Amino acid sequence: MGLKHKPNVKTGTTIAGLIYKDGVVIGADTRATGGSIVQVKDCDKVHYIADNIYACGAGTAADLHQVANMISAQIRLHSLNTGRKPKVATAATMARRHLFKYQGYISAYLIFGGCDDDGSHIVCVDANGFTRVEKFTSQGSGSLAALSVLSTRFKLNLEREEAMNIVTDSIAAGILNDMGSGGIVNLCVITRDKTQYLKHHRVVSSKGVMGDY
Amino acid sequence: MPTEFTSLDDLSIGLNELSESGEKDLFYSPVSDGTTIIAVQYDQGVILGADSQTSRGRQLVSTKTRFKLARLHERIFCGTSGRCADSKAVLEVIKNRLHLKGIIEDSAPRVRVAAHIASKLCYEHRNNLETSLIIGGWDPVEGPQVYAIPIGGMMTQLPVAAGGSGSTYIYGYIDSMYKPGMSREECIRFVSNCVSLAMSRDSGSGGVIRLVAIDKDEANRMVLAGDEIPKFYQG
Numbered sequence: 001m002g003l004k005h006k007p008n009v010k011t012g013t014t015i016a017g018l019i020y021k022d023g024v025v026i027g028a029d030t031r032a033t034g035g036s037i038v039q040v041k042d043c044d045k046v047h048y049i050a051d052n053i054y055a056c057g058a059g060t061a062a063d064l065h066q067v068a069n070m071i072s073a074q075i076r077l078h079s080l081n082t083g084r085k086p087k088v089a090t091a092a093t094m095a096r097r098h099l100f101k102y103q104g105y106i107s108a109y110l111i112f113g114g115c116d117d118d119g120s121h122i123v124c125v126d127a128n129g130f131t132r133v134e135k136f137t138s139q140g141s142g143s144l145a146a147l148s149v150l151s152t153r154f155k156l157n158l159e160r161e162e163a164m165n166i167v168t169d170s171i172a173a174g175i176l177n178d179m180g181s182g183g184i185v186n187l188c189v190i191t192r193d194k195t196q197y198l199k200h201h202r203v204v205s206s207k208g209v210m211g212d213y
Numbered sequence: 214m215p216t217e218f219t220s221l222d223d224l225s226i227g228l229n230e231l232s233e234s235g236e237k238d239l240f241y242s243p244v245s246d247g248t249t250i251i252a253v254q255y256d257q258g259v260i261l262g263a264d265s266q267t268s269r270g271r272q273l274v275s276t277k278t279r280f281k282l283a284r285l286h287e288r289i290f291c292g293t294s295g296r297c298a299d300s301k302a303v304l305e306v307i308k309n310r311l312h313l314k315g316i317i318e319d320s321a322p323r324v325r326v327a328a329h330i331a332s333k334l335c336y337e338h339r340n341n342l343e344t345s346l347i348i349g350g351w352d353p354v355e356g357p358q359v360y361a362i363p364i365g366g367m368m369t370q371l372p373v374a375a376g377g378s379g380s381t382y383i384y385g386y387i388d389s390m391y392k393p394g395m396s397r398e399e400c401i402r403f404v405s406n407c408v409s410l411a412m413s414r415d416s417g418s419g420g421v422i423r424l425v426a427i428d429k430d431e432a433n434r435m436v437l438a439g440d441e442i443p444k445f446y447q448g
Contacts, residue, residue, distance in 0.1 A: 096301070100298055100302050104243060126244055126297075128243045129298035129301070129302060130296075130297040130298040132279065134276065
């Protein structure tokens, strides 16, 4: 008989984001699970949408990759058509309309973060097609753990270092306390002028090493 | 290219197994408004009130700062409850159609028209939507009006309408405390009390009290937060 292979790769996931003084910081873990087996230990959950917009995703990995690629392409065309830097609200609305059409069957829970001409924004999009604009947020199975860190430490107008630490710690909380999340913290810091994708920003736990959490 | 979203005709059906994820995780259940929404009509205008909490699966609070009183037009606002995604989609279509009607008829749209558009939409898609609306506003033809559109798409005009999960806890209060002929301040106090009482008994309602006071001259948005929320017996 053997082990029944669960084909559907889901990302258990902890993703989080917040707005700070100069822009946004969004982060994600790197574990993708199929049932209770870790399928991918270093999965990239921070998706490129535009130079100034990135999206973190929780849900079914295939759905997320497809939706993120599709929105990225549409945003590129849209910005070429309008001749303007793309807006986070546009990306979120495109995602929302697509996901509402499929009534939640496309399992993609996204956090769009970016800086555009209207300022810095974090927008959460649900698989059912609900969007909400937040100052800090988290999604995925580790969202409660991450949210507890974010709620406690978030303040308006944070400095860059502190903002990065808060998001990293909140993803770390998810990685350590949620079985669906694990691996390394990936961060993306987006400001008006620059976007920095910090892959493997912090290793939360390694094999054979005792952590101090 | 993004397409104009003016109809819900492409609600997909027949995609049963697009993703195999059958598990109804807490974190992956639809976000819905627990909600208390209420609207009261008085001589010169309408007061709408709502809480600001949305929940996921009756256990997880999704956000505590949601705007449930959406602006359809300058003097027409709509409170929504039910599944958030459906509410947002429905509001978008109603706003669009109402705006178009205003342009075609070259005058400010009437509250009755807004309510009719809403109820027609909700009725046509009654099998797929899970959202109920309360539309309140003022227009120069009929003055202040409140329309309730529960799930299913029925439209009815009432002097005071309440909706959402929290409304069940305050029907007694509404029946005993509502009097026709209240002043604007009395209505605002009445609405705030209603939302506060519902918030304290309904786990799905919470956050702050959002109010909109609509009359001939303005639509004034207000918030009651923290200590400003009316206090009652906490037993």
